[in-house]
Amino acid sequence: MQNNFDIQSRVKEQYINSSNLSARLNLHSFNTNKLDWHVWFFEKMDIPENSKILELGCGNGVLWQINKQAVKENWDITLSDFSDGMLQDSKQNINIEKIKYEIIDIQDIPYEDGSFDIIIARHMLYHVPNIDIALSEVKRVLKPNGKFYVSTNGKEHMQELIELLKKYDKHIDFDPSKFANIFGVENGKEMLKQYFNNVSAEDFVGQIVVHMAEPVVSYVTSIISARECLSSEQELESFYKFIEKEIDKKGTFSITTKAGMFIATKF
Numbered sequence: 001m002q003n004n005f006d007i008q009s010r011v012k013e014q015y016i017n018s019s020n021l022s023a024r025l026n027l028h029s030f031n032t033n034k035l036d037w038h039v040w041f042f043e044k045m046d047i048p049e050n051s052k053i054l055e056l057g058c059g060n061g062v063l064w065q066i067n068k069q070a071v072k073e074n075w076d077i078t079l080s081d082f083s084d085g086m087l088q089d090s091k092q093n094i095n096i097e098k099i100k101y102e103i104i105d106i107q108d109i110p111y112e113d114g115s116f117d118i119i120i121a122r123h124m125l126y127h128v129p130n131i132d133i134a135l136s137e138v139k140r141v142l143k144p145n146g147k148f149y150v151s152t153n154g155k156e157h158m159q160e161l162i163e164l165l166k167k168y169d170k171h172i173d174f175d176p177s178k179f180a181n182i183f184g185v186e187n188g189k190e191m192l193k194q195y196f197n198n199v200s201a202e203d204f205v206g207q208i209v210v211h212m213a214e215p216v217v218s219y220v221t222s223i224i225s226a227r228e229c230l231s232s233e234q235e236l237e238s239f240y241k242f243i244e245k246e247i248d249k250k251g252t253f254s255i256t257t258k259a260g261m262f263i264a265t266k267f
Helices: 004-014 019-028 037-044 062-066 084-094 131-141 159-168 177-182 188-192 214-221 224-230 233-250
Strands: 052-056 076-081 100-103 116-122 142-153 198-210 253-265
Touching: 019 198, 019 214, 037 062, 037 142, 037 198, 037 253, 062 084, 076 084, 084 100, 116 131, 131 142, 131 188, 142 177, 142 188, 159 214, 159 233, 159 253, 188 198, 188 253, 214 224, 214 233, 224 233, 233 253
Parallel strands: 052 076, 052 116, 076 100, 116 142
Antiparallel strands: 142 253, 198 253
8 A cells, every 4th residue: 555655756746747737638628518617616616805715736727727807806816736847837827927826735734724715626635645634724724704615526537438448458557436535526525524514516527529549548648657557659559559449439439527516614
């Protein structure tokens, strides 16, 4: 079993900058649910005037980049990540001078109690070695009546791709459902209720339909553990041809996507 240091080192390597994340977002652009996830998530948030906002694990800043026109001048926004590379990409992508950027570990948030009206954590809690400490820290730095917006995936997320990779090579370590088991759509609400009095949930379901192998191959090879199994040109070419053959059987390859968000209020 990996220890917490091994897990954190792996995640830091995976997200040293936004290149791997961008490859994954590209595959999701083929989703038949044409409502953009980031627009949907942003519209679900209720952010009052003059709010002090903290996003933990902001990644490449795409949430704010896509919703740039909706950002209010009187919001005080801090975006954070544990990767300086991610923060640099985020700053470049968003290009809003008033936004602040900080390297922060959610398990040790360097702010005083009751500092923020809004805290956001999108698809990142399942990477945290100690979620209980993380949630305790989020609650601590939230103001009374502050809201915590957190997203994750469900156990059904990308199951077809999981099965396809198992068919190709059972040694490829790709199973997004393991993250849902840690903190997912199915169990996240109960975990949050241990720290927050009021927790509601919203689902976002879709289906990726691709006609070509390239987006699938790019997605898979953006994951370090999978890329290690496809490290040589020969292995990569073999995998590419396998994906092409699978798509040719029906003309398309479909992948179920299931994500959701929780809205937790501190009283």
